[in-house]
Amino acid sequence: MSQHRGLSVLGISGSPRKDGNTQQLLEIALRIIGEADIATELISLHGKTGGPCVACYQCREKPAANCAIRDDFQEIFSKVCNADGLILASPVYFGSMTGKMKCLTERLGMVSEGR
Numbered sequence: 001m002s003q004h005r006g007l008s009v010l011g012i013s014g015s016p017r018k019d020g021n022t023q024q025l026l027e028i029a030l031r032i033i034g035e036a037d038i039a040t041e042l043i044s045l046h047g048k049t050g051g052p053c054v055a056c057y058q059c060r061e062k063p064a065a066n067c068a069i070r071d072d073f074q075e076i077f078s079k080v081c082n083a084d085g086l087i088l089a090s091p092v093y094f095g096s097m098t099g100k101m102k103c104l105t106e107r108l109g110m111v112s113e114g115r
Contacts, residue, residue: 008039010083012076014090014101018046026089033085043079045100048072052103059111067111073104080108 011030015022023044030040049071058068067073080086088105090097097105 006038007084008041008082009033009085009087010079011040011042011087011089012101012104013042013044013046014088014098014104015044016046016098016100018044020046020091022089022091026087029087029089038085041079041083043076045098045104048076048100050076050100050103050107053107053110055110065111067107069107073107076104077108077111081112 009030011026013020013023013026017023023042023046026042030042034040050073051069051071053067054069056068059066065077067077088097088101090101096102
C-alpha cells in the first residue's frame with residue numbers, strides 16, 4: 001500500500017492465477033491512481049480462503065456487521081469498509097466473474113446490506 005494521507009482505493013483481483021493478466025492490469029490501474037496522491041492497496045484472492053454465503057443471517061443479528069464464517073473474508077471486509085474506492089477485477093469465465101469473486105461479492109452484500 002502506498003503511504004499517502006487522504007483518499008484510498010482498494011483493488012481486489014479475483015483471478016485464480018497468481019500474477020495473472022487480471023492482476024497485472026489491476027496493478028497498472030492502481031499505479032495510475034497512486035500518481036494522483038491516492039493511497040492504493042491490492043488484494044489477490046489467489047490463495048485466500050473464502051466460500052459462499054450460507055444465508056445463516058447471523059451477520060444481521062449483531063449490531064456490528066460481521067460474518068459468522070471464519071476465513072479470509074473478515075480481513076477483506078475490514079479493508080473494503082475503510083477504503084474510499086473499490087475496484088473489483090475478474091477474468092470472465094462462462095459469461096461471469098470467477099467463483100471466488102462471486103462468493104466475495106455475495107458475502108460483502110449480505111453482511112453490509114441495510115447497514
